[in-house]
Amino acid sequence: MRAIILAAGLGLRLQQPPGEQFPKCLLRFDGMTLLERHLRMLDAAGVTEIVLALGFQPEQVKAELDRLGHSPHPEIVLNQRYELGSVLTVHTVADALTRGGDVLLMDADVLYDERILAALVAGDSVNRLLIDRDFETGDEPVKLCLRDGLPVELRKQVAVGLEYDTIGESVGFFRFSEQTARRLAQIVAGYVERNQEKMPHEEAVRDLLLEGGHAFEIADVTGAPWLEIDFPGDVARARDEVLPQLQRWSGVPSGVTP
Incomplete structure (x- = not known):
């Protein structure tokens, strides 16, 4: 299993002072x-093959990796x-998507x-989405809508009249089997060929879900704390x-240092 961590963006919405900006990771x-x-x-989860997709201020991230001395060193x-947009970042790591085995994005x-x-x-090789049913409504969360346990929407804006029986926020972590990861790489390449590089990568994942032919498991993580950090208040x-x-x-503190 391979993890691809998307860490290329500028993080403009974080409103860091000019000259003091750094990658959100x-x-x-x-x-x-x-x-x-x-x-x-x-x-700790046994995922040792890690690919870091960088862009803004990559030297700062590389310096942190050197400080950590993590082994094996992430690609x-x-x-x-x-x-x-992040769809271009995913296209940049197409090789990591398609070289075989399950992929975490x-x-x-x-x-x-x-x-x-x-x-x-x-578990074994599988396509998996994560849903948190306890979320704040609004325009920012990427909503995952299910009908009879199957995904029918993955978008910030849910279409009026869409039929679903469960709605929650997508955590932003995805797992794809080898075959599905290869198909995602093809969909992303299509976005780039159509000059749609500014699109978020979730749009390509949405296309993957809605085209059918790929069975997805849904893991409900409601109650487990998490937060995507986009704004200063976050x-x-x-x-x-x-x-x-x-x-x-093991080895990772969880409480706030006094």
């Missing part, structure tokens, strides 16, 4: 960067046009409990609300 909580948390949790792939800017990752990696929420709830796992 380097945000620190309890003295530990999000990147270090990702690496430790993946290692680094650069998206030189990182200011465009993960946003880097998420602070999350170990139960989130455990639900994603459990940093405070992550520190004050999410961090104190995280379960402790």
